[in-house]
Amino acid sequence: MAKVRVLVAKPGLDGHDRGAKVVARALRDAGFEVIYTGLRQTPEQIAEAALQEDVNVVAMSILSGAHPHLFPKVVNLIREKGMDDVLIIGGGVIPETDIPALKEAGIAEVFTPGTPTGDIVEFIKANVK
Amino acid sequence: MDIVEELLKGNRLALSRAITAIENEYDEAMDIMKKLYPHTGHAFVLGITGPPGAGKSTLTDKLARAYRAQGKTVGIIAIDPTSPFTGGAILGDRIRMNGLTTDEGVFIRSMGTRGSLGGLSHKTADAVKAMDAFGKDIIFVETVGVGQSEVDIVKAADTTMVVLIPGMGDDIQAIKAGILEIGDVFTINKADHDGADKLVREMNMMLDLDGLMTDWRPPIQKVIASQNEGITETIENIEKHFKYISENGILTKRRTERSKNEMLDVLHSNIGSYITKKLVESGKMDEYVEQIKARETDPYTVVSNVMKDMLK
Known part of the structure; x- marks a missing residue:
C-alpha cells in the first residue's frame, strides 16, 4: 500500500509555474501523490515541507538562473534533517554546462525544456527508494 | 530510529x-x-469542512496563526481527493499555508482520500492520534471539498466548522439534510462577495426551523479569510462551543462514541482481514466463489458457515 509521494516546489523568485504544474499533473496521472507547494519557496520551506510530508521525491523547478545556488542548498538542508533516501531532481531553464555540478551536489537528474513528462515518471519509478 | x-x-x-x-x-x-x-486524548480537534474553493485552507492558515499567537502548538491534517482511476492525487492545501511551514510549533500533513468517500481518509483518525501524542494542543482536520453528504468529520472532531460562500444556491439548499446539519459553528467566507447577507439570512432561517436544536445555536460569522477579517470572532465562536460541550457533558459523550467507533473499526478490519487470509490460504476462497457462481450456494450461506467454523 506504499504510495510514492512527490513534493513539487519552485524555489526562488521567478513566477513561472506552468512547467511545474504540467509536471505535477503528469505525476498525478502516474499514480503518485503530489504535494504542490507553489511559487517562491525558500530552501528552508522546501526541506521542512519534505520532512513533514515524508516524501520519497523532491522535484524542483527554476527558470530564473538561481539553480547553482538554490538546488544544492535544498539538498544539504534535506540531508541535514536526516532524510538520506529522498530522491531530489530538478528542472527548468538550466544550461547543459551547469548540470555536472548540480549532479555533483546531489541532484539525481536534471530535466531541461522539451523533456517528455513520461521520462520524468520513468526516472522516478526506476530510482525511488 | x-x-x-x-x-x-x-x-x-x-x-x-x-x-x-x-x-x-x-x-x-x-x-x-x-x-x-x-x-493521546489531550488535543482539541477542530474539523473544517465545506465545498471546494470555499477557502478552507486559507481559513485554516489564518486560524492557526491566531492560535500560535496565543502560544498554542498546532497540527494540521489537510485532505485532498485521490483519483479513483490512477490512485494519484494533487495535494494542494499547503500552498495556502506556506507561511506556517518553518514555524516549529506547526506540523502540516497532506493526505489523499485513497478511496474513502466521507470527506476524510480511512487513516485520518490515527494520524490525529499521532499528532495528539506528539503534544499538539490543537489539531485542525481540513476535509476534502465536500458536496452535500460527506459528514465523517463529525466522528473525528470535537468541534466542526462548516465554511460556506455566497452564490452557491437558493434557500432550498439550506433546508436539505447533510453537511448543513453538522456545523457547530458556521463561517461565511468571501463575505465581500454579493449575496453574503442573503446567505446569512437563509442560514438563520434554517436554524430557526431546526426542531432538534439543543441549547447551542450554531453562530454564523462573516469572514474574509484572505484579509484576516472575522478571524478573531471565529476563534471566539470555536472557543464558546468548546466551553459549551465541555460543560454540558457533550464532549465526554462525543469522545465515548469515538472510542466505541475506534474499537469497532479496528475490530471489523482485523476480523475481516483475518478471515479473508484464512480463506485464501486454505484455498476455500476459490472453492466458495466457484460454488456461488454456479448457484450451488449463495454468499449468505457461505458466510454463515465460515463464521460458525472460525468464530467458535
Missing part, C-alpha cells in the same frame, strides 16, 4: 514517519498505535 520513542521526544521526522506507517498500513503501524494511544 525508534519511531515511538523519538516521536514522544518531539522528533518531527519520527512523527512524519509514524503517519506514513499508519497511512500505508505497514506491519509496524498497529504496534506504533498501541504505544502512542496512552499519550
